[in-house]
Amino acid sequence: MREDRAGRQVGRTNQGLGPAARGRQQSSSSPQEVGRWLAALPGAQPVLAGARHAGRNLGRHLFEDRVMYASTEPCPMCLMACYWARIPRLIFGASSHDVATYGFEDLQFYREVALPADRRSLREEVADAALRDQAVDVLRKWADMLPSSVEPKF
């Protein structure tokens, strides 16, 4: 992270984007406004930020009728955000191979998450039974508050 002239943290990013309908960006903010907003969110990713921004402007968080445009292939986190937002189509300019040429790690992260969990550099483990039970209880209570029953998604 580096700081801009105003002292805000600015991360290295390689993407510009946004969900659009019929090829038009659905945002009323200028790129400068979006940039300032991104700078205020340390670790914010452009595709995530664009989806949030569009969601705020459109009053929803799902974009089943939209196309995501990005200047580069999204990083794995942003790609998952596209899935969460139910975006059916993604169009990008530069590929992860292209951005790797310029020092971005997206391609390495794609390779990492494709590995079996026991071979990844990030060690993941389930907490002890008591903590897991507490966490699952929170989920159960949340599901009990929903107006209809939850459908498991295995």
Ligand SMILES: [Zn+2]
């Ligand atoms: Zn990203």
